[in-house]
Amino acid sequence: MILLFEQLLNGLQYGVTLFLLAAGLTLIFGIMGVINLAHGALYMVGAFAASWVAIQTGSFWGGLLAGLVASAIAGIVVELGVMRRLYARDHLDQVLATFALILIFNQSTVLIFGRQPLFTSVPEIFSGSVQILPGLPYPTYRLFVIAVGLAVAVGLYFLINKTRVGMLVRAGATNRQMVRALGVNIQGLYTAVFALGALLAGLAGVMASPIVSVQVGMGDEIILATFVVVVIGGVGSVKGAFVAGIVLGMFDTMLRAFLPATLQQVMPGPEAQALGVGLSSMGIYLMMALVLLVRPRGLFAARG
Amino acid sequence: MKRENIILLVVFVLLALVPFAAEFTGQSSWTKLVGQALIYGMAAASLNFILGYGGMISFGHAAFFGVGGYVVGIMYHHFDAGTAFLGFIPGTDQMLITLPAAVLVAGLAAAVVGALSLRTGGVQFIMITLAFAQMFFFLFISLKTYGGEDGIMVRRTNALPGLDMKDKATLYWVVLGFAAAYYLFLRRLVQSSFGQIIAGIRQNERRMAAMGISTYRYKLYAFILSGMGAGLSGALMVNFLRFASPDMMHWSKSGELMVMVILGGVGTLAGPFIGAGALFTLESMLARYTEHWMLPVGILLLIVVMTSKGGLMALIRKLTGGAK
Numbered sequence: 001m002i003l004l005f006e007q008l009l010n011g012l013q014y015g016v017t018l019f020l021l022a023a024g025l026t027l028i029f030g031i032m033g034v035i036n037l038a039h040g041a042l043y044m045v046g047a048f049a050a051s052w053v054a055i056q057t058g059s060f061w062g063g064l065l066a067g068l069v070a071s072a073i074a075g076i077v078v079e080l081g082v083m084r085r086l087y088a089r090d091h092l093d094q095v096l097a098t099f100a101l102i103l104i105f106n107q108s109t110v111l112i113f114g115r116q117p118l119f120t121s122v123p124e125i126f127s128g129s130v131q132i133l134p135g136l137p138y139p140t141y142r143l144f145v146i147a148v149g150l151a152v153a154v155g156l157y158f159l160i161n162k163t164r165v166g167m168l169v170r171a172g173a174t175n176r177q178m179v180r181a182l183g184v185n186i187q188g189l190y191t192a193v194f195a196l197g198a199l200l201a202g203l204a205g206v207m208a209s210p211i212v213s214v215q216v217g218m219g220d221e222i223i224l225a226t227f228v229v230v231v232i233g234g235v236g237s238v239k240g241a242f243v244a245g246i247v248l249g250m251f252d253t254m255l256r257a258f259l260p261a262t263l264q265q266v267m268p269g270p271e272a273q274a275l276g277v278g279l280s281s282m283g284i285y286l287m288m289a290l291v292l293l294v295r296p297r298g299l300f301a302a303r304g
Numbered sequence: 305m306k307r308e309n310i311i312l313l314v315v316f317v318l319l320a321l322v323p324f325a326a327e328f329t330g331q332s333s334w335t336k337l338v339g340q341a342l343i344y345g346m347a348a349a350s351l352n353f354i355l356g357y358g359g360m361i362s363f364g365h366a367a368f369f370g371v372g373g374y375v376v377g378i379m380y381h382h383f384d385a386g387t388a389f390l391g392f393i394p395g396t397d398q399m400l401i402t403l404p405a406a407v408l409v410a411g412l413a414a415a416v417v418g419a420l421s422l423r424t425g426g427v428q429f430i431m432i433t434l435a436f437a438q439m440f441f442f443l444f445i446s447l448k449t450y451g452g453e454d455g456i457m458v459r460r461t462n463a464l465p466g467l468d469m470k471d472k473a474t475l476y477w478v479v480l481g482f483a484a485a486y487y488l489f490l491r492r493l494v495q496s497s498f499g500q501i502i503a504g505i506r507q508n509e510r511r512m513a514a515m516g517i518s519t520y521r522y523k524l525y526a527f528i529l530s531g532m533g534a535g536l537s538g539a540l541m542v543n544f545l546r547f548a549s550p551d552m553m554h555w556s557k558s559g560e561l562m563v564m565v566i567l568g569g570v571g572t573l574a575g576p577f578i579g580a581g582a583l584f585t586l587e588s589m590l591a592r593y594t595e596h597w598m599l600p601v602g603i604l605l606l607i608v609v610m611t612s613k614g615g616l617m618a619l620i621r622k623l624t625g626g627a628k
Binding site for chain 2: 029035082085086091092093095096097099100101102103104106107108110111220224227228231235270271274275276277278279281282285286288289292293296297298
């Protein structure tokens with residue numbers, strides 16, 4: 001029971017990470033209509049910049065700042081240099097150009113940092129653990145990640161629903177041409193939304209950097225799960241990204257935690273282990289296929 | 305039309321001479337390189353049929369490539385161990401059995417994936433095909449009996465009656481024969497009324513539906529045919545490299561196949577082969593000089609996508625004065 005609760009919290013933490021990535025991705029897709037496979041690369045940029053600065057200066061907070069700045073700058077450069085020319089193209093060109101960006105980002109990172117993973121420690125104040133239930137200490141840092149994720153969700157809700165920029169974002173997701181026709185500086189809005197998405201991806205990378213191993217390819221693993229979240233949630237819907245992110249994060253964590261052990265009760269050990277790990281990796285994709293079969297546009301599709 | 309056939313014949317003869325050229329110059333790796341490029345070309349061409357002619361952007365094509373390869377690998381595994389697959393299908397190392405089996409199984413997989421995926425469209429279609437490919441990838445990783453993450457070694461290439469398949473050149477010529485036959489098959493296919501309907505659906509699906517054509521069914525048939533082609537090339541690849549691994553269906557492999565199609569020219573017959581050859585040669589050449597070969601490949605790909613429409617085929621056409 002305690003193990004279950006602990007895994008639920010782990011799932012929540014993974015879920016908010018997915019949400020941070022998916023929120024940016026779904027906004028970028030909803031407003032600019034572009035598939036950005038390289039979104040995971042921005043996550044990697046955030047994680048690497050944060051880890052490197054944290055190792056050099058010994059300060060997690062310096063690393064946090066560096067990660068956010070680096071990923072936002074990378075996002076703006078990518079938008080101005082590449083994305084801007086892809087808005088009018090079809091999905092195929094977008095997939096390929098951003099696939100090329102993944103290769104470029106990954107190899108550049110290998111050139112700069114090498115293939116060895118970077119390791120950083122959690123900041124001093126969050127290094128302990130909290131007794132959240134009798135007999136269940138839980139790392140403070142993971143609770144901090146959950147809190148940050150939820151705070152970003154609330155912040156995005158206000159930004160999108162209560163501000164002028166948010167109004168344009170919502171309008172853009174519904175009908176791009178109309179927003180442009182009404183005289184809004186759509187180029188500026190595009191760059192801003194892309195930078196915001198990159199910033200959120202970078203934040204996810206920074207938050208994950210003390211927990212996961214920071215290495216080349218870390219973005220590729222999580223970007224596929226992020227796309228699953230975006231598609232299940234409904235392309236363009238931040239609310240969908242939140243709901244799907246949390247649900248999938250928990251679902252995935254639960255499968256990984258309990259499926260191998262469950263299978264071991266009916267089959268020999270090593271085979272059950274391998275099959276359990278494989279099947280739990282399939283879980284989210286299976287879920288996406290099921291959701292799309294019932295609702296081909298996802299749960300909360302923003303566009304008609 | 306005549307000129308095209310002459311060019312094809314010349315290219316075929318040149319390709320058939322590759323093993324001799326390799327022996328003559330002492331560059332024995334050439335045969336292996338060109339053979340692999342030809343097989344990738346077949347896989348890319350099968351993707352091109354739905355992508356270029358049918359307008360279906362499948363991001364999971366490597367799944368069928370891998371399934372085809374694993375059929376050969378699994379049948380060899382059971383042949384070698386003297387056991388039976390699922391307890392009643394005996395293994396074999398006869399290419400005349402393994403290749404049709406690979407095509408059949410890949411076609412069945414494509415039928416299931418296609419029937420479900422084609423209910424969606426646009427970005428959802430891209431992502432659901434990717435999702436299915438990931439499921440296959442993780443499924444084969446989790447099968448410890450068949451090597452899990454390490455894959456299956458096929459110690460000896462499948463046998464073809466009357467041929468010495470241990471000979472590298474013979475194996476290469478068999479691959480070339482299949483590639484040429486597949487090329488001619490695709491040429492016939494896109495010119496057929498079925499191919500015309502597929503192209504019509506790409507251009508305007510609603511109009512085709514209004515003409516009384518059941519577009520879902522035709523798209524599904526095309527998807528299955530394309531998956532079967534990928535299965536054939538995967539089976540050949542496992543024979544050629546004597547190794548089947550889950551990497552064959554990794555999502556980056558699907559991406560690579562798309563890159564080959566785009567690099568060579570979407571919706572052209574020779575394009576995927578040219579793209580596969582170009583990408584494969586480029587990769588192997590760069591890999592000799594630097595371990596960071598992915599960086600120049602990425603930059604080149606970005607430039608090709610951003611600046612040109614039509615890939616290398618368009619360039620060739622421009623250079624040869626617009627003739628086909």
